[in-house]
Amino acid sequence: DGDAVATLRTPIVAVLGHVDHGKTTLLDRIRGSTVTEGEAGAITQHIGATAVPLETVSELAGSLVDPTDFDLPGLLFIDTPGHHSFSTLRSRGGALADIAVLVVDVNDGFQPQTIEAIDILQRTETPFVVAANKIDTVPGWNPQGDVPIQESYDAQSDRARETLDERLYELIGELADHDFSADMYWRVQNFANNVGVVPTSAETGEGVPDVLTVLMGLSQRYLKDAMAIDVEGPGAGTVLEVKDQKGFGTAIDVVLYDGTVRADDTVVVGSTGEPIVTDVRALLQPRPLAEIRTEKRFEQVDAVSAAAGLKIAAPDLDDAMAGAPVRVVRDRSREEVVQEVQEELAAIGVTTEEEGVVVKADTLGSLEAVANTLEEAEIPIVRAEVGDVAPRDVTVASTADEERHETVLAFSVDVLDNAEQQADEGDIRIFESDVIYRLVEEYEEFIAERER
Ligand code: GTP
Ligand code: MG
8 A cells, every 4th residue: 555655666577588498497496486387388377576575685695694684675587588688678769677587598508598698688788697507417416405506505515516617617717708707696795796606506505695685785886876766756667568357357467666556547558550658457466475377376565666567457458568568647638648658668679571471479589589589590481460360361371472482470479260270271271379489490391391
C-alpha cells in the first residue's frame, strides 16, 4: 500500500551469458526452484524476473553478508535467453539492468554470446561480476555444497585446485583481451576499475554465497545514489509478455524500473498499432522468489514500486507488444506520454526489404533476435511483426518473387487455422519453432534440399 513505498529502489540485476552456461540454474539455486526443468529444449526463451528480498540474500550468503550493512531492499534478477541478443532489455534507450552477472562456463570459456554480452556491458557501462561457473566439472573436484568458495577451494586436492586456477586465469586473460582488468574477486580492492571473478557451481551451490555478496556490495557501493529516486513518481517499465490471466482477461507482465504504478492509474502501453491508453483494472504481484514467467499465484495489490516484476490487467491490452514501453500517465498529459512511447518504439527497428520472407515472433525482442539471425544468414525479410501467423501474412508470403521466399518463419507464436488452410492451398511453407537457430536452420535445410 501507499505508505510501504520504499525510498531506495531495488537494483535490477541482469544475468547474461552464452547458451547453457548456467544462467537459469544459478537463479534456480538462488530461488530454490527448478525453472530450468520446465523449459522447451532446456533453453530460456523469454526474459523473466525474480525479486529476491534482502533477508534471502543474506540467508544464502551466510556469514559473508551482514544485512545491517545494507539498506537496499534486495535484488531484482532478470533472466535472459543466452541465444538472443537481449535487445528487449532496454529502458529509455539504455540498459534496463543496473548491474549484471556474466555467467561463463569455466570449461567453455568465452563464446559468441559471452562476447555479445560483454560488448553490451561495456557500451552501457554496466558494472558486473563474472560467475566462472561449473567448477564442479573440474576433474577430481570434490563437491562441498552451497558454501563460500574459499571453504570449498581449501577442501580440494592440489591437482583439482591447479586445474581450476589455470582455467580461471585463462578467463581473466580473455577478459583482458576485451579491455577489462579482472582478478579473483577476493583480490579486487576497487570494483570500479576491476572486474571480480567468482568461481561458482550453480549445480552444487559452491560460490553462490560469494556471487550474492559481491552483487550486494557492488549495488550498495556504486548504485546507492542512483537508487535514491522518487519511487513515488509515475511508473515506467518494459512489457515482458502479453498473457491471458484467469479472471482478469488480458494482462501484461512488466518489469517496472522507475516510479510507482497504482491500481487507479491510466497507463500507455506500446502496441503493434497506435499506443494503447487504458485504465488499470488490477495489479498482480508474484510472491518474492517466484519467477514471473512460471508463477501461478499472484497477490492483488494497490501499488507497486520499482524495481519489480508485476502483472498489469487492463482493458484493450490484446495488441500490447512484448518488449514495448509502459508508462503511467498520472499528472501529465496523455499526448505527451503517448508521444514518449512512440519515440521509444521507433528506436527499436527491424529492417525490411522489398523482397524476402515473412517473420512472426512473440516479442519485440525475439523479433529483433530472429531478424539478426536471418541477417547473419543473409536471408532478407519482407515483413516482420509481433503476433500469431494470420491469413494476411500468408498473403504477403505468396506475393514473393522468388520461390525460396514464399515462406513464413514463426517463432513462439500460433498459426491461426484459416492461415494454415490458406498456406496449404497456396503451397506456402510455414516454419515454426521455439528455438531461433533451429527455425533458421530448418528453413536453410529446406531451401538447400529443394535447390539440390
Ligand atoms: P539458456 O537459457 O539456454 O541460455 O541457458 P542457461 O545459461 O540458462 O543454462 P541452464 O541453466 O539452462 O544450464 C544448462 C545446463 O548446464 C543444464 O543441464 C544445467 O543443469 C547445467 N549446469 C548449469 N550450471 C551447472 C554447474 O554449475 N555445474 C554443472 N555440472 N552443470 C551445470
Ligand atoms: Mg536459461
